[in-house]
Amino acid sequence: MGNLAGCATGYVFPAAPAPQPLLVIEGMTVDFNGVRVLRGIDLTLARGEALGIVGESGSGKSVTWLAALGLLPRSATVSGSVRLDGEEMLGAAASRLDRIRGGRVAMIFQDPSSALNPVLRIGRQIGEVLARHHGVSGSNIRAEAKRLFDLVGLPDAARRFDAYPHELSGGQNQRVMIAMALAGKPDVLVADEPTTALDATIQAQILDLLTTIRRETGMALVLISHDLGVVSETCDRIIVMYTGSVVETAPADAIFASPRHPYTQGLLAALPPFEGALHRLVPIEGQVPDPTNLPPGCAFAPRCPKRLAVCEEAVPPLAQPENGRFSACIAATVQPARLSLKLNTSVLA
Amino acid sequence: MTANILELSGISRSYSTRQGLFGKRVPVRAVDDVSLSLQEGQTLALVGESGSGKSTTGRIALGLERPNSGHVLFRGSELPPADTPAWRRMRAQMQMIYQDPLAALDRRLPILDQTREPLDIHDVGPASERNDKALAMLDAVGLNAGHAASLPSQLSGGQRQRAVLARALIMKPSLLVCDEPVSALDVSIQAQVVNLLMDLQRDLQLSLLFISHDLKVVRQVSQRMAVMYLGRIVEYGETRLLLSNSVHPYTRALISAVPVAGRRTRERIILTGEPPNPAARPAGCAFHPRCPIARSECANVSPAFTTLPDGRSVACHAVDGHPPIEEVGV
Structure with missing residues (x-):
């Protein structure tokens, strides 16, 4: 895979899952008040891998990652299996989960200023993580926090330690969140839309920081984003989700060069190009179905330009047409799919 | 040459803000000496963080908002003061749509009523025909009678933005100011709305002032663009030129920060530092603390606008009188 050529430490994402993946999710479903919002997710995460999760x-x-970490409210019913190094996390005791979360698995969110406590100083919030997971105390907290702030490129660490979140900008708060996540020396960092609320030049800084830290510490990164461009530049492998299912998984280069699932093809065609000739955008017609009223067959069938009669009857399984690539599409296996670039004349249809 | 529908010349706007609870009042210059013009039927994009x-x-x-100084000309005549009958008549020809359609819509009023409301307010045409006009407008943006009877909460994000568009366009405006109109929408829906906006622009001869941080969308919709930094324009010209061959270091950094699907190996210009606080604007060129090619003069002297042979204007010391491309190496 040419995309790894520039990778400093050379994590080679194996085409087939490694003998011992770090994290395995199997058959995970989530129901909110009897409505199924996650319909059986299977995925693996290798050590040091950068995995992109894309979807509208x-x-x-x-929800996949909130459920895996036991962060959903009680009204959610979660089933299936989530194993971290072979250890089952779903249904584990709260005390054990508390050691894993913020320790081996850390998560950061879209809006850093609402994820931080506005009335506590930054130092106290990062100190809490250090004390809880590493038993650091007293003046060592300040020293360790300074090391972490330096690691995430937060200048003037001493003053930041005594600052409140509102005294920092959005990008700086996100760096604080990343520093807190790194405090537990995690094996996995789950970043849920970490740059969506940030300005373009700050987004570039944060993505660059996440990549640098991953290479330096060897942690795995799960980057959840609606933006194909963001995951494309940061991740080795990409999972595309639609209505609570995985529809396609492939190495990043392959998925952009030759998307297999019609939904992935549609997403890429709908993006305004940033190079080359302008053309009319090709939207995916219709809209995402309501989870309470999913079509019986493939959930994408009603919007799919390639649908066959059989698509409306059976839910397509996630098949592996070639090594390392998975796609849940019946039509694509019948006729090899090509990126459709034909221009649609009607936007209102 | 076509006439300008909108001309801003030298407009500035400052607010005063307190630093801390008992602090001094300090002026914040939100907009500083901005001059722009928008040609009839065209799209001008305003880009910035x-x-x-x-x-x-x-x-x-x-x-x-009233500018503290400078003039706004709409079809050659100055805007009357806000909230006067003359302003209201002129405002019917100029409409605005915002990023969050749910916040812009009345949550308790069916879409049809909201769409016909401007006709009621401006007393346009016989009352009996207004519902039909509203339904026709909704149809033009791709909403049917079923949608018309719905409340905003019953529609999806894309449908709500269509409803906002219908409401803005029912007065047959000639100028539409769009503030991040597709930023809150999913990719597949964003493409639908962008196409719709361009179709409506063509069919209704709309002129658009398109405010966005998304350069991919800006490239798709606009003929000209202005890049703003801390209240000032730093580069202004044809979108095609600015995106393919930008001159100002800030424009270059913005373009390099655009995440493009399927591209990985590109060298990105990562700006250090944060966008500075408008209340503490750096002296000289406001961009100099983050600029990779700043010189000593940049810290003291605010750069003047230079018009380059290709028609664009740029405010940067490094560009003055030099061939820009070699100068702005990264």
């Missing part, structure tokens, strides 16, 4: 709102990309 | 003054500029263009 309602695709279940965030 | 938060705090760059792009939304304030849009509000000034509509007369929602």
Whole structure:
């Protein structure tokens, strides 16, 4: 895979899952008040891998990881299996989960200023993580916090330690969140839309920081985003989700060069190009179905330009047409799919 | 040459803000000496990060804010003061749409009523025909009678933005100011709305002032663009030129920060530092603390606008009188 050529430490994402993946999710489903929003997710995460999870709102990309970490409210019913180094996390005792979360698995969110406590100084919030997971106390907290702030490129660490979140900008708060996540020396950092609320030049800084830290510490990164561009530049492998299912998984280069699932093809065609000739955008017609009223067959079938009669009857399984690539599409296996660039004349249809 | 529908000349707007609870009042210059023009039927994009003054500029263009200095000309005549009958008549020809359609819509009023409301307010045509007009407008943006009877909460994000568009366009405006109109929408829906906006622009001869941080969308919709930083324009010209061969180091950094699907190996210009606080604007060129090619003069002297042979104007010391491309190496 040419995309790894520039990778400093050379994590080679194996085409087949490694003998011992770090994290395995199997058959995970989530129901909110009897409505199924996650319909059986299987995925593996290798050590040091950068995995991108892409999908539109309602695709279940965030719910997957909130459920895996036991962060969903009680009204959610979660089933399936989530194993971290072979150890089952679903249904584990709260005390054990508390050691894993913020320790081996850390998560950061879209809006850093609402994830931080506005009335506590930054130092106290990062100190709490250090004390809880590493038993650091007293003046060592300040020293360790300074090391972490330096690691995430937060200048003037001493003053930041005594600052409140509102005294920092959005990008600086996100760096604080990343520093807190790194405090537990995590094996996995789950970043849920970490740059969506940030300005373009700050987004570039944060993505660059996440990549640098991953290479330096060897942690795995799960980057959840609605933006194909963001995951494309940061991740080795990409999972595309639609209405609570995985529809396609492939190495980043392959998925952009030759998307297999019609939904992935549609997403890429809908993006305004940033190079080359301008053309009319090709939207995916219709809209995401309501989770309470999913079509019986493939959930994408009603919007799919390639649908066959059989698509409306059976839910397509996630098949592996070639090594390392998975796609849940019946039509694509019948006829090899090509990126459709034909221009649609009607936007209102 | 076609006439300008909108001209801003030398507009500035400052607010005063307190530093801390008992602190001194300090003026914040949200918009500083901005001059722009929009040609009839065309799209001018305003690009910049938060705090760059792009939304304030849009509000000034509509007369929602008065500039402290400078002039706003709509079809050659100055905007009357806000909330006067003359302003209201002129405002019917200029409409605005915002990023969050749910916040812009009345949550308790069916879409049809909201769409016909402007006709009621401006007393346009016989009352009996207004519902039909509203339904026709909704149809033009791709909403049917079923949608018309719905409340905003019953529609998806894309449908709500269509409803906002219908409501803005029912007065047959000639100028539409769009503040981040597709930023809150999913990719597949964003493409639908962008196409719709361009179709409506063509069919209704709309002129658009398109405020956005998304350069991919800007490239798709606009003929000209202005890049703003801390209330000032730093580069202004044809979108095609600016995106393919930008001259100002800030424009170059913005373009390099655009995440493009399927591209990994590119060298990105990572700006250090944060966008500075408008209340503590750096002396000289406001961009100099983050600029990779700043010189000594940049810290003291604010750069003047230079018009380059290709028609664009740029405010940067490094560009003055030099061939820009070699100068702005990264």
